[in-house]
Amino acid sequence: MKPVMMFCNAIEVNLNTGPDIYDISAELERLIRDSGIIDGSLCATMVGSTGSLTTIEYEPGVIEDLKRAIDRLAPRRMEYKHEKAWHDGNGHSHVQAALLGPSIALSVRGGRLKTGTWQQVVT
Numbered sequence: 001m002k003p004v005m006m007f008c009n010a011i012e013v014n015l016n017t018g019p020d021i022y023d024i025s026a027e028l029e030r031l032i033r034d035s036g037i038i039d040g041s042l043c044a045t046m047v048g049s050t051g052s053l054t055t056i057e058y059e060p061g062v063i064e065d066l067k068r069a070i071d072r073l074a075p076r077r078m079e080y081k082h083e084k085a086w087h088d089g090n091g092h093s094h095v096q097a098a099l100l101g102p103s104i105a106l107s108v109r110g111g112r113l114k115t116g117t118w119q120q121v122v123t
Contacts, residue, residue, distance in 0.1 A: 007035035013123055015051070019070045019096060023058040025120040028106075029113060038111045045103040046123055050093040052100035058120040070096050 011027040028042060046053050056062055073096065080091025104121065107114035113121070 005035070005037055005040070007031070007037060009034065015123070018093065019067045021056075021058075021063050021066060021122050023120045023122055024053075025058075025113065025115070028121055032108055032111060032113065037108055040108045042106045042108050042113065043103065044106070044121070046097075048097075048102075050090060050097045051123060052097040052102055053104040053121065053123050054100050055104070055106075055115065055119050055121055057118040058122060059118075070099070073099055 009031050011024065011031070013022055013024060013027075015022060024044075028044065032042060044053055056066060074092045076092045078092065080095070082091035082094060083089065106121065115121070
């Protein structure tokens with residue numbers, strides 16, 4: 001039986017007011033190399049109530065399509081109860097992030113992320 005290993009680390013991503021989408025695949029690959037884990041799972045979580053993680057083909061057209069879809073689902077100009085309580089202008093950001101989700105689990109095989117040819121991990 002193979003030993004069970006765990007490795008914990010963090011990356012920091014600075015995003016603009018969004019939705020803003022950033023490819024973190026290279027950073028995750030670096031963490032996998034640093035961990036020494038060959039086969040297993042990578043579990044990533046975005047800390048913060050307005051951030052999310054998903055996979056997508058990271059190319060300008062798809063990125064713009066995703067941003068537009070997110071804006072259609074929870075538009076900025078809509079009235080949010082959060083705004084009435086906090087007056088911070090980001091009610092839509094909380095809803096947008098909740099729709100995509102704060103975490104993701106990905107396969108690691110052969111010391112690399114097991115993703116599709118055109119699939120990247122984004123926040």
